[in-house]
Amino acid sequence: MVDVQFRFRDDEAVNDPAVTVSAFTEQSNATAVRIEPSDDARDLLPSLDRLALVEVAFPAWTDGRGYSSARILREAGYTGELRATGDLVIDMLHHMRRCGFDAFAPEKPLNTSDAEAAFARWENVYQATVVDGRAPIWAKRHPA
Amino acid sequence: MYKYDEYDQQMVDTRVAEFRDQVRRRLAGELTEDQFKPLRLQNGLYLQLHAYMLRVAVPYGTMNSAQMKVLGDIADKYDRGYGHFTTRTNIQYNWIKLEDTPDALADLAKVEMHAIQTSGNCIRNISSDQYAGASADEVVDPRPYAELLRQWSSFHPEFLVLPRKFKIAVIASEIDRAAMRLHDIGINLVRNEAGEVGAEFYVGGGMGRTPFVAKKIKDFVPIDQMVTYAEACVRVYNRYGRRDNKYKARIKILVHELGLEAYSKEVDAEFAHLLTQPIEPPLAELERIQAMFVDPAFETGLSDDLDLSDPDFRLWVERNTFAHKAPGYVIANVSLKPIGGIPGDATSDQIRLMAELAKDYSFDELRVTHAQNIVFPHVKKSDLYALWQKLEKADLSTPNLDTVGDIIACPGLDYCSLANARSIPVAQKISERFGSAERQAEIGELKLKISGCINACGHHHAGHIGILGVDKKGKENYQLLLGGSEGADTSLAKITGPGFDEDGVVDATEKAIDVYLANKQGDERFLDTYRRIGMAPFKEAIYG
Known part of the structure; x- marks a missing residue:
């Protein structure tokens, strides 16, 4: 297993071994699951409350299905750790945060200062994603 | 016109800083070319045959003079003194140096311009009707809706690495001037019986190697749900679009393979869910944008008379102008297709003159x-002659809009690393063959489109006459297609038969046009005659 390089949670790190989505739906005691790009994140929705960790695999960062998986889980109320693993690139970290990822385990460690700059780069955002709680630009233009 | 506020400006400035950092990491060797490529593409930077190419976005095709002037200045400062206007209503520069691009982007940001998402597998620049806000046939000005979607699609965190590129067009007229039904999503703004504006949605159109005309998926999405519905369409595509084969990765293939009904069911379920999420900007945001697109201060009481005693001017007026909604005004088109020229190219001086x-x-x-032409949307008829005279001095008054000389052509093998054949020389030869004004007048409306490979950037599927360059055993070969259209009557062109060499395809084009002229009834255009008599007589003349 690769190490978590960046984590944005205060709770204790989850180190339970992650099982595949099909194994998870068959066995009731697992608390960590790993989503591959072709898995359907919605299969997890009936049992979100017993999950402490969801790993989303990025075999290649240019396969963007994991972004939808992440948002779907967060939109359904998942509050556990959502960890991106695999081929992660500095320039997408900020967008991954916005989709709900709060832990990052790149297969090759990223330059820390470049990554920190990337996480902090965008002071404002155009879209509301319920998952990151940030007010989009349109909300700032039209305060309630 | 839309004007950036502090937020829009900050977003563009931040992107310039981000891109500068990416270039720094690339030049320092921290990023390999493989890693850098998808990043630079999101900023419109391609690596072509001879140099980098930078594609600058012109959102919904609208610009002010200051912006146009900077496009001319960039051509001088960072390129070779010209630019190329594209079928996505953008402009591209073909001789850019990598280390100069951050500065070029910074120059653009000063006039509220950018190259964000002009390439890459993301939502691209949104196109619209070039006569928006000026023609009488529109339901509403579509550009505020396009701007709302521009903001939604810019840096959308979930949709930056889609299976493939994603193009959206927004129009608001039954007369489709934007090839709306050849887009991944086409939106036609309509009014319902209660008089409310809503969005008619089309999905799954596109050209490329497997062309499809978009299918209507929703008759009427309420305007305060338009962004959410678009989000649902794109999310379903991001999750299910094919990623195993880039030639089958566009949404058109997904819609085709799933079937419209199954795709639509997935979208409806996603839409119902997303309506519970805070996706949609409030109507106040649309209204804020609309306030910037109010009509300019048109003078009233103007005469509609024009002095057409100058025959050259008369020809240009008949060919290149279009009725304006305000009395005494006209829409004037500048053809960037001089006889024998390179379609869509303009020199820096011409660009700055048009700005002026x-x-x-x-x-x-x-x-x-x-x-690939330029429009002056609001010209007072009493100024038209003076405008034309100034255009004429700069070789910008070619009277050939929508005629055989008004060719759409991709850059082809002269520039593009994907091309199989050159497009530009074919366009130049056809333009010269039919160069005389009399010949063009006789032929009338004829949309001729040339692509240098099956990716179809030159829209050959949608040409009344289309030409496709292919590689045949190491030699450039050109196929001829007939019967395409990109308007309200969108249709895909059909191939005539075996291909030709460069001169052969020009001859075959002439033979096809001769068949039309011999069979034409009344006011029929080439396309009408083709549709009436079918392919057979054309084939016979070309191959018989």
Whole structure:
């Protein structure tokens, strides 16, 4: 297993071994699951409350299905750790945060200062994603 | 016209800083070319045959004079003194140096321009009707809706690495001037019986190697749900679009393979869910944008008379102008297709002149069209002759809009690393073959489109006459297609038969046109005659 390089949670790190989505739906005691790009994140929705960790695999960062998986889980109320693993690139970290990822385990460690700059780069955002709680630009233009 | 506020400016400035950092990491060797490529593409930077190419976005094709002037200046400062207007209503520069691009982007940001998402597998620049806000046939001005979607699609965190590129067009007229039904999503703004504006959605159109005309998926999405519905369409595509084969990765293939009904069911379920999420900007945001697209201060009581005693001017007026909604005004088109020229190219001096003329004669506004021309949307008829004279001095008065000389062509093998054949020399030869004004008048409306490979950037599927360059055993070979259209009557062109060499395809084009002229009834256009008599007589003349 690769190490978590960046984590944005205060709770204790989850180190339970992650099982595949099909194994998870068959066995009731697992608390960590790993989503591959072709898995359907919605299969997890009936049992979100017993999950402490969801790993989303990025075999290649240019396969963007994991972004939808992440948002779907967060939109359904998942509050556990959502960890991106695999081929992660500095320039997408900020967008991954916005989709709900709060832990990052790149297969090759990223330059820390470049990554920190990337996480902090965008002071404002155009879209509301319920998952990151940030007010989009349109909300700032039209305060309630 | 839309004006950036502090937030829009900050977003563009931040992108320049981010890109500068990416270039720094690339030049320092921290990023390999493989890693850098998808990042630079999101900023419109391609690596072509001879150099980098930078594609600059012109959102919904609308610009002011200051922006146009900077496009001319960039051509001088960072390129070789010219630019190329594209079928996506953008402009591209073909000789850019990597280390200069951050500075070029910084220059653009000063006039509220950018190259964000002009390439890459993301939502691209949104195109619209070049006569928006000027023609009488529109339901509403579509550009505020396009701007709302521009903001939604810019840096959308979930949709930056889609299976493939994603193009959206927004129009608001039954007369489709933007090839709306050849887009991944086409939106036609309509009114319902209660008089409310809503969005008619089309999905799954596109050209490329497997062309499809988009299918209507929703008759009427309420306007305060338009962004959410678009989000649902794109999310379903992001999750299910094919990623195993880039030639089968566009949404058109997904819609085709799933079937419209199954795709639509997935979208409906996603839409119902997303309506519970805070996706949609409030209507106040649309209204804020609309307030910037109010009509300019048109004078009233103007005469509609024009002095057409100069025959050259008369020809240009008949060919290149279009009725304006305000009395005494007209929409004027500048053809970037001089006889024998390179379609869509303009020199820096021409670009700056058009900027100046827009300021003097068109309320500071210009448009870029998907046919690679420029529009002055609001010209007072009493100014038209003066405008034309100034255009004529700069070789910008070719009277050939929508005729056989008004060719759409991709850059082809002269520039593009994907191309199989050159497009530009074929366009130049056809333009010269049919160069005389009499010949063009005799032929009338004829949309001819040339692509240098099956990716179809030159829209050959949608040409009344289409030409496709292929590689045949190491030699450039050109196939001829007939019967395509990109308007309200969108259809895909069919191939005539075996291909030709460069001169052969020009001859075959002439033979096809001769068949039309011999069979034409009344006011029929080439396309009408083709549709009436079918392919057989053309084939016989070309191959018989």
